[in-house]
Amino acid sequence: MSKLVSKITDSEVEVMRVLWEAEGELPxxxxxxxxxxxxxxxxxxxxxxxxxxxxKGVVLAIKKEVFYYKPLxxxxxxxxxxxxxxxxxxxxGSAKNLVASLVGNKKLDNHDxxxxxxxxxxxxxRDE
Amino acid sequence: MSKLVSKITDSEVEVMRVLWEAEGELPxxxxxxxxxxxxxxxxxxxxxxxxxxxxKGVVLAIKKEVFYYKPLxxxxxxxxxxxxxxxxxxxxGSAKNLVASLVGNKKLDNHDxxxxxxxxxxxxxRDE
DNA sequence: AGTAAGAGGTTACAGGTGTAAACTATAAAT
DNA sequence: ATTTATAGTTTACACCTGTAACCTCTTACT
Numbered sequence: 001m002s003k004l005v006s007k008i009t010d011s012e013v014e015v016m017r018v019l020w021e022a023e024g025e026l027p028x029x030x031x032x033x034x035x036x037x038x039x040x041x042x043x044x045x046x047x048x049x050x051x052x053x054x055x056k057g058v059v060l061a062i063k064k065e066v067f068y069y070k071p072l073x074x075x076x077x078x079x080x081x082x083x084x085x086x087x088x089x090x091x092x093g094s095a096k097n098l099v100a101s102l103v104g105n106k107k108l109d110n111h112d113x114x115x116x117x118x119x120x121x122x123x124x125x126r127d128e
Numbered sequence: 129m130s131k132l133v134s135k136i137t138d139s140e141v142e143v144m145r146v147l148w149e150a151e152g153e154l155p156x157x158x159x160x161x162x163x164x165x166x167x168x169x170x171x172x173x174x175x176x177x178x179x180x181x182x183x184k185g186v187v188l189a190i191k192k193e194v195f196y197y198k199p200l201x202x203x204x205x206x207x208x209x210x211x212x213x214x215x216x217x218x219x220x221g222s223a224k225n226l227v228a229s230l231v232g233n234k235k236l237d238n239h240d241x242x243x244x245x246x247x248x249x250x251x252x253x254r255d256e
Numbered sequence: 257a258g259t260a261a262g263a264g265g266t267t268a269c270a271g272g273t274g275t276a277a278a279c280t281a282t283a284a285a286t
Numbered sequence: 287a288t289t290t291a292t293a294g295t296t297t298a299c300a301c302c303t304g305t306a307a308c309c310t311c312t313t314a315c316t
Contacts, residue, residue, distance in 0.1 A: 135272095138274090
């Protein structure tokens with residue numbers, strides 16, 4: 001799967017988001033309506049993006065009266081992939097490193113830290 | 129700066145890494161030697177990448193007997209930018225969200241968590 | 257019957273990227 | 287003087303990306 005995900009471009013992700021939000025498959029009309037509302041894309045642009053996503057194997061086109069589209073990669077998979085990719089490329093593969101960096105750069109405020117601390121507690125109890 | 133950083137491509141980052149590792153500026157010869165050892169790039173490829181980096185304004189070319197190159201964007205800035213970019217694009221701008229996700233996906237083992245916990249303590253004392 | 261609106265398919269086109277060859281000049285080595 | 291190695295400059299080229307137009311077909315509306 002890794003290969004597939006890596007090739008989703010910025011514009012294409014916008015389309016994926018629409019598919020992810022709708023559980024299951026969506027007819028082209030709905031996709032158009034949603035995207036034309038939130039962007040300035042023309043119909044043909046949307047069509048091109050969907051076509052490319054299908055070609056990349058991350059979306060399936062289902063032919064009924066009209067085409068329906070379904071994501072073959074979940075948002076979770078996408079998130080996990082891009083995150084891991086950042087960790088590998090920028091933090092020498094160490095997630096801890098990334099978190100430490102967030103702390104160092106004040107990306108987490110005290111409130112965040114409080115919440116994470118409880119999360120950590122739960123984790124610690126879980127597998128030992 | 130943000131704009132500059134965002135335009136550094138994958139291949140180009142490889143070149144930046146070399147410049148980052150050497151504090152200060154590096155003559156073209158050194159850059160070549162290092163990159164030709166760790167990659168299969170030809171001289172002209174390396175030259176093209178350096179030229180593009182200069183055009184993008186993230187590297188400075190200094191003419192002496194021979195060109196020397198110096199990064200205008202630090203590795204820290206680059207890391208911070210790409211990290212923030214991931215957070216914005218994938219975690220709705222919430223760093224806490226990202227960390228929670230790492231925990232959920234078991235990217236942090238107990239040992240990591242132990243270390244982070246101490247980090248958190250320090251942070252907590254710091255600004256209150 | 258004629259037109260509007262949605263759908264499918266094909267083609268376009270500029271700018272970015274990865275990767276490099278081809279010239280030219282110069283200095284060092286034989 | 288000739289070769290060799292390095293540097294600088296220009297040009298190439300296929301593929302990817304963002305964005306879209308254009309043509310054709312069907313169906314519903316006037």
